Amino acid sequence: MNINRIERLRSKLRELGADGALIGDAVNRRYFADFTGSAGLLYVDMERTALFVDFRYTGLASKQSEGWEINEVSGKRFTRSLAESADFSGRKLLIGSDSFTLDVFEVMREDFPKSDFVLKPRIWARLRAVKDVGEIEILRRAAVLADKGVEFMISLLKEGISEAEVAIQLEHFHRTNGAEDKAFDPIIAFGPNSAMPHYAPSRDVKLKKGDTVLMDSGARVDGYHSDITRTVFFGDPTSEMAHIYETTFESQLLGLETIRAGVDDVAVDRAVREFIDSHPEYEGMFGHGLGHGIGLEIHELPVLGKMDEGAPLEENMAVTVEPGIYIPGKGGVRIEDDVIVTADGCEILTRFPKELMVI
């Protein structure tokens, strides 16, 4: 059992004056109980750590969730079984308001007619934002695989290969090298398509001399995600694209230098954005946020973006740093690394070279 995580959860209960927490989503079941089944409910209070699963998962739960009380529920009304397992009258139950749908909450209120609910958004996501030693070790391994994936993709770049073919080969490379899955659908964009930050690779777009090649990909290893972007040139870039590259590269280094524990997350985005916007020709061309937390989810807290409320970065948070400059119709450059926030800076997990590369 992961005592530290349970202790942090219990601190939250104390802080909010709640008696127990109900957790029903896959990511948090895995985080707190190491349980990877597709359905189940966790209940944690000051005495109990209980897992409610259906018949399919009792074996798996016994193996994975050491030290937890395992309850087999017939049917799938987990909350009713929990309600029947103790007296919850007058108790305050904490739930994450972002991880329960309205219909499930309706059932929950029926099952606990005499309890009060404390609803908090993103409460477990906030806990998960700061990684422990074991998580950082897995993120390092996921990053190594992301690096190898970039190297592999570059080895594929030949005239006539399609964007989709690069994506398909990469996914297979990750899987055969130990990934559980891709971290997300890779973005492979040739030429002007690289100007679209959320492009989907096409089977019809073939590589040709002079193309910018933007590759955004990652691997999932033991549940944890890596996320790397490199942009290379297939043949010499125009002087405009080369300048975009160098500006993006400088801005990314600036982002990495700005990060350290105590700095406001929004301020990191702002520093990079102001640098890019200080080039009149690129003003407003960095159209997305600077980065996001990574962990059991590919996008988690904290958010490095201009729209966020703003909060200081903490030691051992894991974030991406991924500025980009996009010129519609021409092309775009994005450079992205995964880092761990440290007291005086950051540890960069992804190591593939970032100097302008011509294939």
Next chain:
Amino acid sequence: MNINRIERLRSKLRELGADGALIGDAVNRRYFADFTGSAGLLYVDMERTALFVDFRYTGLASKQSEGWEINEVSGKRFTRSLAESADFSGRKLLIGSDSFTLDVFEVMREDFPKSDFVLKPRIWARLRAVKDVGEIEILRRAAVLADKGVEFMISLLKEGISEAEVAIQLEHFHRTNGAEDKAFDPIIAFGPNSAMPHYAPSRDVKLKKGDTVLMDSGARVDGYHSDITRTVFFGDPTSEMAHIYETTFESQLLGLETIRAGVDDVAVDRAVREFIDSHPEYEGMFGHGLGHGIGLEIHELPVLGKMDEGAPLEENMAVTVEPGIYIPGKGGVRIEDDVIVTADGCEILTRFPKELMVI
């Protein structure tokens, strides 16, 4: 624009006395508006079909969602932009209570302070359960790929290959043959592992003579999922496993024969379950539901299971039929096809042979 789907949605509005519907989940955005972006909100009333997206997706939305009013939202508070686009005072807004989380609903109530909400669980899932001609055509293509995948996996079965290697090669086969993705993580189980209906393939379990080989997999094609299971024997099966096979096979044919429009979904499960349970040695060994709807989700309505409320099957519903018999410690057999419900029976989409096969 898909007029039929919009008309069915509008009929629901009339039926429930609602003025408009808000739809915020990916599957239903795709179903109603052909929009595949990762974020966005649909609003449909008797006059408007409106899509609210952020800057990343305006281009994609214009391309995919022909005939829809496209609104670009700065930031991501889609509901506020919708609220500002018209007067919603006193209007009744319909939402699916299974597709909005509590925190999003909270924001929604702030954005529409003078509106009433009508909450219905699974309302769009029920509409989607009956497929139209275009959907059935895509499901047929997805099933062809599922069949080819089984043939491919059988060609891989050599002494010493691991469960995970079969899974990894299959995923790559599906991708290179036109699938967008796997339909779900394939279940490849050798020997006694085949007795666990929700097993995850291992890199350490290698194929050996005498093993039962259970393969449950599928492909996603244009958003739609196929799902097929075949169980074969690597070397002659024991007479016990052979009998389990023949009994499962018979039960599966019985399930297929029972299906037709008008028959209660629970009754189809019951017929197959009673048949299996009529063999004293297998009583209670069919531990899961008989089948589930397939479409834009891998598990959708209707449910063919003993726990369901029960409702008549309708023409053009798409379901799996997948009985299994599992003997812990020894092995299990599952045989699964995808079918379309017709007026007098069903069209079987997956065609890979089902006779007992020894490799």
